[in-house]
Amino acid sequence: MDSAGLRGAYRGVLAEVEAGGFRPTGPGGWDAERIVAHxxxxxxxxxxxxxxxxxxxxxxxxxxxxxxxxxxDALVAGCGGLPGLATLLRSTSRRLCALVDRLGPAADTPVETHLREGFELVLDEPLPWSRTLDLHVRVHLPRHLGQLRMLRDQPQPA
Incomplete structure (x- = not known):
């Protein structure tokens, strides 16, 4: 299995994080730090x-x-904020991509998957691991990239 799409999706997220300028969220919302920690x-x-x-x-x-x-919250505190989290995300994403590059035919191995992304994506079943990775590239990472962009584009709450 090739990690090119995964690497590209991470490049987009990391570029957005590095651009900075995120506004705070309201109570209970996910700010940029929590999105990256997630x-x-x-x-x-x-x-x-x-x-x-x-x-x-x-x-x-x-x-x-x-x-x-x-x-x-503990991860955010342990990294000292967004710059530390961005550094850690670079590391964890590189590690995941390197592992994905090694998968080959094992990518078709069924993996018990439990995932919920809002109301759009709810999974609770074994899936070929390549399918879960594909959902990460096509749904999960773009969703959080969009959240980060909204934190920059939206007017600050009154």
Missing amino acids: LVANDELMSEATEAVLAGAPFAYYDLAGVHRPEL
């Missing part, structure tokens, strides 16, 4: 699943639902 946490989960597939594990899973606001 992507870092997701990369770790996807890397773990990819490693399990590469190792030939009889059961591999990917469950994004296990990442909650307290974990994201």
Whole structure:
């Protein structure tokens, strides 16, 4: 499996993060830091699943639902804000891409997948790992890229 599309999607997200200028969100909203922390946490989960597939594990899973606001807040604090998170995202995304490049035919391995992206995408079933990675490239990363852009473009709440 080739990671070219995945690398391109990350380039877009990282360029947006590096552009900066994000406005704060209202109470309970996800600011740029939490969005990037979410992507870092997701990369770790996807890397773990990819490693399990590469190792030939009889059961591999990917469950994004296990990442909650307290974990994201701790990650933000631990990285010291957006610059540290951007550095970490560069690292976690490179690691995931390198693992994906090694998949080859193992990319078709079914992986128990639990994923919810708003109301548009809800998965709770085994999927070929290549399909989950494709959803990450075509749905997940673009969705968060759009959120980052909106944090820059929207007028600040009164």
